[in-house]
Amino acid sequence: MRLCSHLKLVLSATTVNELNKELTEIVNGMARTDHSSTSIRSASDLFRRFITLAPAELLDQQDFSKVLAFYRQRGKIFIDRVAKSRGMIAKRAIPFFRDNMNVLTHSYSKVVLESLVSVHKSGITFQVWVTESQPDESGRQMHEALRKEGIKSTMILDSAVGYLMERIDMVLVGAEGVMETGGIINKIGTLNIAICAKTMNKAFFVMAESIKFVKEYPLNQADIPEEFKYRTSVLENSDLSVEHPMVDYTSPQVRPLLLFCIKARLFMVPSWSVSVH
Numbered sequence: 001m002r003l004c005s006h007l008k009l010v011l012s013a014t015t016v017n018e019l020n021k022e023l024t025e026i027v028n029g030m031a032r033t034d035h036s037s038t039s040i041r042s043a044s045d046l047f048r049r050f051i052t053l054a055p056a057e058l059l060d061q062q063d064f065s066k067v068l069a070f071y072r073q074r075g076k077i078f079i080d081r082v083a084k085s086r087g088m089i090a091k092r093a094i095p096f097f098r099d100n101m102n103v104l105t106h107s108y109s110k111v112v113l114e115s116l117v118s119v120h121k122s123g124i125t126f127q128v129w130v131t132e133s134q135p136d137e138s139g140r141q142m143h144e145a146l147r148k149e150g151i152k153s154t155m156i157l158d159s160a161v162g163y164l165m166e167r168i169d170m171v172l173v174g175a176e177g178v179m180e181t182g183g184i185i186n187k188i189g190t191l192n193i194a195i196c197a198k199t200m201n202k203a204f205f206v207m208a209e210s211i212k213f214v215k216e217y218p219l220n221q222a223d224i225p226e227e228f229k230y231r232t233s234v235l236e237n238s239d240l241s242v243e244h245p246m247v248d249y250t251s252p253q254v255r256p257l258l259l260f261c262i263k264a265r266l267f268m269v270p271s272w273s274v275s276v277h
Contacts, residue, residue, distance in 0.1 A: 015064060019071070023048055037227040038177035038185050038247070042214040043082075050078045085209040086111045090118035093207070101126040101169040104161070107133040107187035108142040109174025111207045116172075120151050128153045129164060133187055135244055158189050162196050171197045171204040177214040177228070182252035184208070185218075185228055188245055194254040205257050218249050 027044040051074040058067055093115045097103075103126055105112055116128060128146055130153055133139035139155060146153035156164060171193060175184040184190070184206055197204040218224050226235065229245040 019068070032232050037225075037232070038214060039212065042177055043211045045215070046211050046213070047075065047078055051075045082209065082211055085211075086114045087118075089207055089209070090115040094119055094122050094124070096170070096205070097124050097126060099125050102129065102167050103127065104129045104131075104164065104168045104171045104193070105142065106131045106139065106171075106173050106190055106193055108138040108145075109207065111209060112172055112174050113142065113145055115207060116146065116151060117149050120149060126152070129168070130155050131158050131161060131189065131193070132156065133189065134158055135188075136246075138187065158192075161193050165196050165200050165202060168197075168202055171202055173204075173206055175206050175208040175212055176247060177216070178206075178208050178212050179214055179249070180217045181219070183218065183254075184250050185214075185224060185247050186250065188248050191248045191250045191254070194250045198254050203257070204254070220251075221249055224249050 023044075027040070027048075030040050030044070051071045053074070054067065054070055058070060061067070089111055097119045101124075103116070105116075105128060119126065128151055130139045130143045130146070132155055133142075143153050143155040173186060173190055173193070175186045177185040179185065186206075194204055196202075216225065216228075224245075224247065226240065229247055230240060230243060231246065234240070234243050
Protein backbone atom coordinates (compact mmCIF):
# COMPACT_ATOMS: atom_id res chain seq x y z
CA MET A 1 0.00 0.00 0.00
CA ARG A 2 2.90 2.36 0.77
CA LEU A 3 4.35 1.87 -2.70
CA CYS A 4 0.99 2.79 -4.27
CA SER A 5 0.86 5.95 -2.13
CA HIS A 6 4.37 6.81 -3.26
CA LEU A 7 3.39 6.40 -6.91
CA LYS A 8 0.42 8.70 -6.48
CA LEU A 9 2.25 11.48 -4.67
CA VAL A 10 5.41 11.95 -6.72
CA LEU A 11 3.91 12.26 -10.21
CA SER A 12 4.71 15.55 -11.96
CA ALA A 13 4.05 14.59 -15.60
CA THR A 14 2.49 16.97 -18.12
CA THR A 15 1.74 14.39 -20.83
CA VAL A 16 0.59 10.76 -20.90
CA ASN A 17 3.99 9.66 -22.23
CA GLU A 18 5.75 11.49 -19.40
CA LEU A 19 3.40 9.86 -16.93
CA ASN A 20 4.19 6.39 -18.25
CA LYS A 21 7.90 7.15 -18.12
CA GLU A 22 7.66 8.43 -14.53
CA LEU A 23 5.69 5.40 -13.42
CA THR A 24 8.24 3.07 -15.02
CA GLU A 25 11.15 4.85 -13.33
CA ILE A 26 9.43 4.77 -9.93
CA VAL A 27 8.57 1.08 -10.19
CA ASN A 28 12.11 0.23 -11.33
CA GLY A 29 13.48 2.21 -8.39
CA MET A 30 11.32 0.31 -5.92
CA ALA A 31 12.32 -2.98 -7.55
CA ARG A 32 15.96 -2.15 -6.77
CA THR A 33 15.22 -2.18 -3.03
CA ASP A 34 15.37 -5.32 -0.88
CA HIS A 35 11.60 -5.51 -0.54
CA SER A 36 9.64 -8.32 -2.20
CA SER A 37 9.92 -7.92 -5.98
CA THR A 38 6.90 -10.17 -6.40
CA SER A 39 4.62 -7.87 -4.40
CA ILE A 40 6.11 -4.72 -5.95
CA ARG A 41 5.48 -5.96 -9.48
CA SER A 42 1.92 -7.15 -8.84
CA ALA A 43 0.82 -4.05 -6.91
CA SER A 44 2.44 -1.55 -9.28
CA ASP A 45 1.07 -3.28 -12.40
CA LEU A 46 -2.46 -3.28 -11.03
CA PHE A 47 -2.12 0.31 -9.78
CA ARG A 48 -0.91 1.41 -13.20
CA ARG A 49 -3.71 -0.37 -15.01
CA PHE A 50 -6.37 0.93 -12.65
CA ILE A 51 -5.47 4.63 -12.71
CA THR A 52 -5.07 4.78 -16.50
CA LEU A 53 -8.58 3.51 -17.27
CA ALA A 54 -9.78 6.91 -18.49
CA PRO A 55 -12.56 7.75 -20.97
CA ALA A 56 -11.31 8.49 -24.50
CA GLU A 57 -12.83 11.99 -24.48
CA LEU A 58 -10.83 12.84 -21.37
CA LEU A 59 -7.54 11.74 -22.95
CA ASP A 60 -8.24 13.72 -26.14
CA GLN A 61 -8.47 17.12 -24.46
CA GLN A 62 -5.59 19.61 -24.37
CA ASP A 63 -5.62 20.32 -20.62
CA PHE A 64 -3.52 17.49 -19.19
CA SER A 65 -4.04 18.74 -15.63
CA LYS A 66 -7.60 17.37 -15.80
CA VAL A 67 -6.26 13.99 -16.95
CA LEU A 68 -3.71 13.95 -14.14
CA ALA A 69 -6.39 14.93 -11.61
CA PHE A 70 -8.49 12.00 -12.86
CA TYR A 71 -5.50 9.64 -12.48
CA ARG A 72 -4.87 10.89 -8.95
CA GLN A 73 -8.52 10.37 -8.06
CA ARG A 74 -8.36 6.83 -9.44
CA GLY A 75 -5.14 6.28 -7.50
CA LYS A 76 -6.83 7.33 -4.26
CA ILE A 77 -9.73 4.95 -4.91
CA PHE A 78 -7.27 2.11 -5.55
CA ILE A 79 -5.28 2.83 -2.38
CA ASP A 80 -8.45 3.06 -0.27
CA ARG A 81 -9.57 -0.35 -1.56
CA VAL A 82 -6.19 -1.90 -0.86
CA ALA A 83 -6.16 -0.42 2.65
CA LYS A 84 -9.51 -2.04 3.42
CA SER A 85 -8.79 -5.44 1.88
CA ARG A 86 -6.90 -6.93 4.85
CA GLY A 87 -9.68 -5.92 7.21
CA MET A 88 -12.30 -7.46 4.91
CA ILE A 89 -10.42 -10.75 4.70
CA ALA A 90 -9.89 -10.75 8.47
CA LYS A 91 -13.57 -10.13 9.22
CA ARG A 92 -14.88 -12.72 6.79
CA ALA A 93 -12.36 -15.37 7.82
CA ILE A 94 -13.82 -15.63 11.34
CA PRO A 95 -16.41 -18.35 10.45
CA PHE A 96 -13.56 -20.69 9.48
CA PHE A 97 -12.35 -20.81 13.09
CA ARG A 98 -13.68 -22.59 16.16
CA ASP A 99 -12.63 -22.77 19.80
CA ASN A 100 -9.48 -24.66 20.77
CA MET A 101 -8.09 -24.94 17.24
CA ASN A 102 -4.40 -25.48 16.60
CA VAL A 103 -3.30 -23.18 13.78
CA LEU A 104 0.06 -23.42 12.02
CA THR A 105 1.48 -20.42 10.18
CA HIS A 106 4.74 -19.75 8.37
CA SER A 107 6.88 -16.61 8.26
CA TYR A 108 5.33 -13.15 8.77
CA SER A 109 2.21 -12.08 6.90
CA LYS A 110 0.29 -8.92 7.71
CA VAL A 111 -3.00 -10.25 6.38
CA VAL A 112 -2.63 -13.48 8.39
CA LEU A 113 -1.71 -11.49 11.51
CA GLU A 114 -4.69 -9.16 11.12
CA SER A 115 -7.00 -12.13 10.60
CA LEU A 116 -5.74 -13.95 13.69
CA VAL A 117 -6.10 -10.79 15.77
CA SER A 118 -9.65 -10.34 14.46
CA VAL A 119 -10.53 -13.93 15.37
CA HIS A 120 -9.01 -13.49 18.84
CA LYS A 121 -11.01 -10.31 19.45
CA SER A 122 -14.21 -12.13 18.44
CA GLY A 123 -13.77 -14.33 21.53
CA ILE A 124 -12.57 -17.52 19.85
CA THR A 125 -9.68 -19.21 21.65
CA PHE A 126 -6.95 -20.94 19.67
CA GLN A 127 -3.26 -21.81 19.73
CA VAL A 128 -0.89 -20.63 17.00
CA TRP A 129 2.27 -22.49 16.07
CA VAL A 130 4.73 -20.33 14.14
CA THR A 131 7.66 -21.73 12.18
CA GLU A 132 10.97 -20.04 12.82
CA SER A 133 11.17 -19.32 9.07
CA GLN A 134 14.87 -19.38 8.39
CA PRO A 135 17.10 -17.96 7.01
CA ASP A 136 15.85 -14.55 8.21
CA GLU A 137 13.80 -15.76 11.22
CA SER A 138 10.74 -13.84 10.02
CA GLY A 139 8.61 -16.21 12.09
CA ARG A 140 10.03 -14.63 15.23
CA GLN A 141 8.47 -11.30 14.21
CA MET A 142 5.11 -13.04 13.76
CA HIS A 143 5.45 -14.85 17.09
CA GLU A 144 6.20 -11.63 18.97
CA ALA A 145 3.35 -9.76 17.26
CA LEU A 146 0.87 -12.49 18.22
CA ARG A 147 2.01 -12.55 21.84
CA LYS A 148 1.73 -8.77 21.99
CA GLU A 149 -1.94 -9.14 21.02
CA GLY A 150 -2.50 -11.71 23.77
CA ILE A 151 -2.71 -14.67 21.39
CA LYS A 152 -1.18 -17.98 22.50
CA SER A 153 1.79 -18.58 20.24
CA THR A 154 4.62 -21.10 20.18
CA MET A 155 7.57 -20.84 17.81
CA ILE A 156 8.86 -24.11 16.35
CA LEU A 157 11.77 -25.21 14.20
CA ASP A 158 11.09 -25.37 10.47
CA SER A 159 12.10 -29.03 10.62
CA ALA A 160 9.44 -29.76 13.28
CA VAL A 161 6.49 -29.23 10.91
CA GLY A 162 6.09 -32.93 10.13
CA TYR A 163 6.21 -33.86 13.82
CA LEU A 164 3.58 -31.26 14.72
CA MET A 165 1.22 -31.60 11.76
CA GLU A 166 -0.91 -34.41 13.27
CA ARG A 167 -2.03 -31.93 15.97
CA ILE A 168 -2.83 -29.11 13.55
CA ASP A 169 -6.39 -28.23 12.53
CA MET A 170 -5.57 -25.50 10.01
CA VAL A 171 -2.52 -24.22 8.15
CA LEU A 172 -2.74 -20.50 7.37
CA VAL A 173 -0.17 -18.65 5.26
CA GLY A 174 0.11 -15.46 3.24
CA ALA A 175 1.54 -15.09 -0.25
CA GLU A 176 4.07 -12.80 -1.86
CA GLY A 177 2.37 -13.51 -5.16
CA VAL A 178 -0.46 -15.56 -6.67
CA MET A 179 0.52 -16.90 -10.09
CA GLU A 180 -1.59 -17.42 -13.22
CA THR A 181 -1.29 -21.16 -12.59
CA GLY A 182 -3.19 -20.81 -9.32
CA GLY A 183 -0.01 -21.60 -7.38
CA ILE A 184 1.66 -19.20 -4.99
CA ILE A 185 5.11 -17.82 -4.40
CA ASN A 186 5.82 -17.37 -0.71
CA LYS A 187 8.58 -17.63 1.87
CA ILE A 188 10.89 -20.61 1.42
CA GLY A 189 9.46 -23.61 3.27
CA THR A 190 5.84 -23.00 2.28
CA LEU A 191 5.96 -25.87 -0.21
CA ASN A 192 7.22 -28.30 2.45
CA ILE A 193 4.37 -27.34 4.76
CA ALA A 194 1.77 -27.61 1.98
CA ILE A 195 2.94 -31.11 1.00
CA CYS A 196 2.91 -32.23 4.62
CA ALA A 197 -0.59 -30.78 5.15
CA LYS A 198 -1.90 -32.51 2.02
CA THR A 199 -0.40 -35.84 3.07
CA MET A 200 -2.09 -35.62 6.48
CA ASN A 201 -5.37 -34.23 5.09
CA LYS A 202 -5.12 -30.90 6.90
CA ALA A 203 -6.83 -27.71 5.73
CA PHE A 204 -4.33 -25.39 4.04
CA PHE A 205 -5.46 -21.80 3.45
CA VAL A 206 -3.68 -18.99 1.62
CA MET A 207 -4.71 -15.42 2.47
CA ALA A 208 -3.87 -12.83 -0.16
CA GLU A 209 -5.11 -9.43 -1.20
CA SER A 210 -6.16 -9.21 -4.85
CA ILE A 211 -3.16 -6.94 -5.56
CA LYS A 212 -0.92 -9.99 -5.06
CA PHE A 213 -1.95 -11.51 -8.41
CA VAL A 214 1.03 -11.68 -10.77
CA LYS A 215 1.15 -12.37 -14.52
CA GLU A 216 3.66 -15.22 -14.32
CA TYR A 217 3.14 -18.88 -15.19
CA PRO A 218 5.80 -20.97 -13.41
CA LEU A 219 5.54 -24.74 -13.69
CA ASN A 220 8.31 -25.60 -11.22
CA GLN A 221 10.93 -24.05 -8.96
CA ALA A 222 13.31 -23.40 -11.87
CA ASP A 223 10.68 -21.19 -13.54
CA ILE A 224 10.59 -18.68 -10.69
CA PRO A 225 12.17 -15.41 -11.92
CA GLU A 226 15.48 -14.72 -10.18
CA GLU A 227 14.30 -11.29 -9.04
CA PHE A 228 11.54 -13.08 -7.10
CA LYS A 229 13.90 -15.64 -5.52
CA TYR A 230 16.63 -13.25 -4.35
CA ARG A 231 16.76 -9.77 -2.88
CA THR A 232 18.29 -7.03 -5.04
CA SER A 233 21.43 -6.75 -2.92
CA VAL A 234 22.07 -10.47 -3.47
CA LEU A 235 21.43 -10.28 -7.21
CA GLU A 236 23.89 -7.41 -7.59
CA ASN A 237 26.71 -8.64 -5.39
CA SER A 238 26.66 -12.42 -5.19
CA ASP A 239 27.28 -15.68 -7.00
CA LEU A 240 23.73 -17.05 -7.04
CA SER A 241 24.93 -20.65 -7.18
CA VAL A 242 25.90 -20.39 -3.50
CA GLU A 243 22.94 -18.25 -2.36
CA HIS A 244 19.79 -19.48 -0.62
CA PRO A 245 16.48 -18.55 -2.34
CA MET A 246 14.04 -16.61 -0.18
CA VAL A 247 10.87 -18.03 -1.73
CA ASP A 248 9.51 -21.22 -3.22
CA TYR A 249 6.62 -22.06 -5.52
CA THR A 250 3.66 -24.07 -4.23
CA SER A 251 1.90 -25.53 -7.25
CA PRO A 252 -1.88 -25.94 -7.60
CA GLN A 253 -1.41 -29.73 -7.44
CA VAL A 254 -0.89 -29.34 -3.68
CA ARG A 255 -4.52 -28.17 -3.52
CA PRO A 256 -4.48 -25.23 -1.11
CA LEU A 257 -7.59 -23.12 -0.68
CA LEU A 258 -7.07 -19.49 -1.60
CA LEU A 259 -8.75 -16.70 0.37
CA PHE A 260 -8.60 -13.35 -1.39
CA CYS A 261 -10.51 -10.13 -1.45
CA ILE A 262 -11.84 -8.16 -4.41
CA LYS A 263 -13.74 -5.00 -3.48
CA ALA A 264 -16.10 -5.97 -0.65
CA ARG A 265 -16.30 -9.71 -1.19
CA LEU A 266 -14.25 -12.61 0.09
CA PHE A 267 -13.65 -15.48 -2.31
CA MET A 268 -12.68 -18.99 -1.24
CA VAL A 269 -11.62 -21.06 -4.21
CA PRO A 270 -9.31 -24.00 -4.86
CA SER A 271 -6.11 -22.41 -6.12
CA TRP A 272 -6.03 -24.69 -9.15
CA SER A 273 -9.16 -22.96 -10.46
CA VAL A 274 -7.62 -19.48 -10.34
CA SER A 275 -6.43 -17.79 -13.52
CA VAL A 276 -5.41 -14.17 -13.97
CA HIS A 277 -5.92 -12.43 -17.31
